[in-house]
Amino acid sequence: MAGQQNTAVSDPFESTYESVEGTQIKMITENTQVVITLNGSRAAADLAAMLPLEMTLIERNSFAKGMTLPEHLSSAEATTREYEIGDFGYWSAGPDLAIFYDDIYEQTIVDVIPLGHAETGAETMANERGTVRLEFVSEEGDSTENE
Template structure:
């Protein structure tokens, strides 16, 4: 499932996998989310509710560019550096971009502190018009 991650100046394409947790996140879109840096490795945001982890592995390692859910805290994480295997980490998808940049930079773009995920594309949500695709406010979207 394709999503967009939008900051004040940047739009990144991403793809969610077909896990129950990723489908749960997609059903909650659109989501404007304030992000904060966590340990120089990832940007995190509190989600409005918990995602299901049914059928997910009990632990995962993250690579730069991964979109993940950390079940113990109930937050979304977007990794800009690789991270060790962690209990409760569920990989939801990836940012569809060159991840080389993320591995060599000390942090993501300066404006990557708030994002929005607009709602699903028309084909995914019953043929709505493209208003969500035109919405350029920060966030995540399909």
Template sequence: MRIRLTAGETVLNATLDDNATARDFASLLPLTLQMNDLLKREKYGHLPRSLTAGGESRSSYEIGDIIYWSPGPDIAIFYDHDGQSIPDPGIIVLGEIGSGADAFTQYDGTVDVTIEAVD
């Protein structure tokens, strides 16, 4: 499934993975989250509820990854890489921004991000 993320004047396109967690996330769309900065590498926002487990948990990420972190329950968008790994229980990748994730560097601190299905 294709999704669109809008933060201020920034509009980014992404594709969700085909796993149970990503499908459950898609059921929440459209969604606007207040996303905060963490470690100058990611924007994260608190979801209204936990998501179904079903994607592969891992401790690494790539720039452009949209992930689910279950203890939050939060999603995060990685816009930079600091070489650090993610602590237990790890993350589940929901999808990936095709290009332009580094645009989040212009939003210092908190930004409202609207996420909606495109198809």
């Protein structure tokens, strides 16, 4: 249309993305493995696009294990400070991931974007140290080796 200018600014967070809701990933350490089911958030889709990843575990106040990502995920998401054992979330200021293995606190001290949940096994992360690997769970139940 002649004479009209498009003044809309492109917002990268408004672009469409493919939901990964229900996708399962494995968190693997030397001694344990936890299966996490991702939610349908943009941040979860961003994380899935980065997999597989290897990171160093960081103890977070005796209730969560953190991992620093190589780059930021989408932060245009609802945040919360409430958590349950097994919750898996993202702290954008890190940019860090966290899996909560104990419920000794009423809530976190930072806002976290929920990414998913582990139904079982999160408690086994309490004594884990060193390197952690995040990768997809294949349809056969084995991890994928595609890097």
